[in-house]
Amino acid sequence: MGYLLRSVVVIGGGIVGLAVARSLVSRGLSVTVLEKEDRWGAHQTGHNSNVVHAGLYYKPGSLKARMSVAGNHSMVEYAQANDVPVQVCGKLVVATSTDELPALRVLAERAEANGVPAKLITPEEAREYEPEVAAVAALRVESTGIIDFPAVCAAIVRELSAAGADLRLDTPALAIRAGLGGGVEVATGDAVIRADALVNCAGLHSDRVAQMAGLTPRARIVPFRGEYYELRPERASLVRGLIYPVPDPTLPFLGVHLTRMLDGSVHAGPNAVLALRREGYRWRDVSLADLVDTARYPGTWRLARKYAYPVGLDEVRRSLSKTRFAASLARLVPAVTADDLVRSGAGVRAQALLPDGSLVDDFLIETARDQVHVLNAPSPAATSALEIGNHIANQVLENA
Numbered sequence: 347m348g349y350l351l352r353s354v355v356v357i358g359g360g361i362v363g364l365a366v367a368r369s370l371v372s373r374g375l376s377v378t379v380l381e382k383e384d385r386w387g388a389h390q391t392g393h394n395s396n397v398v399h400a401g402l403y404y405k406p407g408s409l410k411a412r413m414s415v416a417g418n419h420s421m422v423e424y425a426q427a428n429d430v431p432v433q434v435c436g437k438l439v440v441a442t443s444t445d446e447l448p449a450l451r452v453l454a455e456r457a458e459a460n461g462v463p464a465k466l467i468t469p470e471e472a473r474e475y476e477p478e479v480a481a482v483a484a485l486r487v488e489s490t491g492i493i494d495f496p497a498v499c500a501a502i503v504r505e506l507s508a509a510g511a512d513l514r515l516d517t518p519a520l521a522i523r524a525g526l527g528g529g530v531e532v533a534t535g536d537a538v539i540r541a542d543a544l545v546n547c548a549g550l551h552s553d554r555v556a557q558m559a560g561l562t563p564r565a566r567i568v569p570f571r572g573e574y575y576e577l578r579p580e581r582a583s584l585v586r587g588l589i590y591p592v593p594d595p596t597l598p599f600l601g602v603h604l605t606r607m608l609d610g611s612v613h614a615g616p617n618a619v620l621a622l623r624r625e626g627y628r629w630r631d632v633s634l635a636d637l638v639d640t641a642r643y644p645g646t647w648r649l650a651r652k653y654a655y656p657v658g659l660d661e662v663r664r665s666l667s668k669t670r671f672a673a674s675l676a677r678l679v680p681a682v683t684a685d686d687l688v689r690s691g692a693g694v695r696a697q698a699l700l701p702d703g704s705l706v707d708d709f710l711i712e713t714a715r716d717q718v719h720v721l722n723a724p725s726p727a728a729t730s731a732l733e734i735g736n737h738i739a740n741q742v743l744e745n746a
C-alpha cells in the first residue's frame with residue numbers, strides 16, 4: 347500500500363467477520379463492519395450445530411487442523427471469560443460395523459497427529475458413555491464441546507461497540523472499487539465507505555463479493571443445505587452427549603449425528619443436499635439466478651458426475667423421507683424411530699468448489715492489493731473463528 351494502514355472495512359457480520367474485526371481493533375485499527383441482514387450471525391453462524399470441534403478430522407498441517415485445535419481452546423476460553431454458555435462434554439465417533447474399523451483407526455491416528463486427546467474404546471466402554479449406542483468400537487474424544495455461537499457473536503459485538511468500531515446492520519456492500527490514491531471504496535446504497543483495506547467474510551456470497559472487488563476467485567461457492575430433526579423431549583434421554591458416525595473420507599461432511607444441545611434438547615443431522623438458493627433453507631426456496639449461476643459453472647457438472655449417484659440421490663431421498671433419516675440415526679442408536687423425530691431448522695453451508703469439480707477441503711484465503719478474501723470457511727470455521735481472525739488481521743497488516 348505504501349502508506350500507513352489505519353482503517354479497514356469488513357464485509358460480513360458472521361462469526362468470522364466479527365472475529366476479524368475484533369483482532370483488527372485490538373491492533374489499534376479503525377474498523378467498519380457491514381452486514382446486509384438486520385442481525386449478526388444471520389446465516390451459517392446462526393444455523394449450525396453449535397459444536398466446538400476438537401480438530402481430529404483434518405489433514406495434519408492444514409489450516410483447518412491448526413486452527414481448529416487452537417480454536418477449540420481459544421473459543422472455550424473466550425466463552426468462559428465472556429459469560430457465553432459452553433460445555434466441554436466430549437464425544438463418541440462410533441463404528442457400527444467391522445468395515446468401518448480401518449477408517450476409525452485412521453481417524454485415531456489423525457487425532458494423535460493433530461494433538462487431539464482421543465482414545466479407541468471397546469463397545470462396553472462406549473456404552474458407559476452412551477448406554478443406547480450400537481458400536482463395534484468407538485473413538486472417545488475429550489475436548490469436543492457445545493456452545494452458543496450466536497452468543498459468542500453478541501459478546502464480540504459488545505467488545506467492538508465498546509472499542510468504538512463502526513457496526514452497520516442492514517447495510518449490504520453493493521459495489522467495490524479502488525480508492526483514488528489507494529485503499530478501497532465500498533458503496534452500500536446510501537453511503538460510500540472509504541478504508542485503507544478490505545476484508546471479505548461474506549460466507550455464501552464470498553465469491554461474488556470477491557468478483558465485485560475485481561478478483562477472479564479460484565473457486566465458486568456451492569450452497570449445501572443441512573437439515574435437522576430434533577428428538578421428542580420424552581426421547582431425549584436416548585442420547586447423553588454427542589454421537590457421530592465414522593465419516594466417509596471422500597466427502598467433506600461429517601455425516602448425520604446426534605448432538606445434545608446446551609438446553610438439553612437433542613438435535614439430529616445435518617444431512618447435505620444441494621440448496622436451490624444460496625440462502626435457501628427449504629426445498630421451496632429457489633433462486634433462478636443462483637441456479638443459472640451454479641449450472642453455468644463447469645465445476646458443478648464435474649461434481650455431479652462424481653457424487654450425483656448414489657451419494658447425492660441418497661441424500662435427496664433422506665431429505666424427503668423421515669423414515670430414511672431415522673434409519674441413518676438408528677445405525678448409531680437403534681432405539682431411534684421416525685416417530686421420535688420432529689423437524690427442526692436447517693443451515694446452508696458455503697462450500698467452495700473448484701472448476702475441476704473438487705470440493706475445497708481447507709480454508710481458502712486469497713489476497714489482492716489492499717484486500718483479503720475468505721473464500722472457503724466451512725465447518726469448523728465457527729470453532730476456529732478467533733484463530734482465523736488473528737490470521738487474517740496478520741495478513742491485512744503484512745499486505746500494507
Ligand SMILES: Cc1cc2nc3c(=O)[nH]c(=O)nc-3n(C[C@H](O)[C@H](O)[C@H](O)COP(=O)(O)OP(=O)(O)OC[C@H]3O[C@@H](n4cnc5c(N)ncnc54)[C@H](O)[C@@H]3O)c2cc1C
Pocket residue numbers: 357358359360361362363364380381382383386387388389390391392393394395396397398399517518519520547548549550551552555571572616692693694695696723724725726727728729730
Ligand atoms: C448446518 C451447519 C452446521 C455447522 N456446524 C458447525 C459446528 O458445529 N461447529 C463449527 O465450528 N462450525 C459449524 N458449521 C460451520 C460454521 O457455521 C461456519 O463455518 C461459520 O459460521 C462461517 O462463518 P462466516 O462468518 O464465514 O459466515 P456467515 O455466518 O454465513 O456470515 C457471512 C455474513 O456475510 C453477510 N453478507 C454476505 N454478503 C454480504 C454483502 N454483500 N454485504 C454485507 N454482508 C454480506 C451475510 O449476510 C452473513 O451474515 C456449520 C455450518 C452449517 C451450515
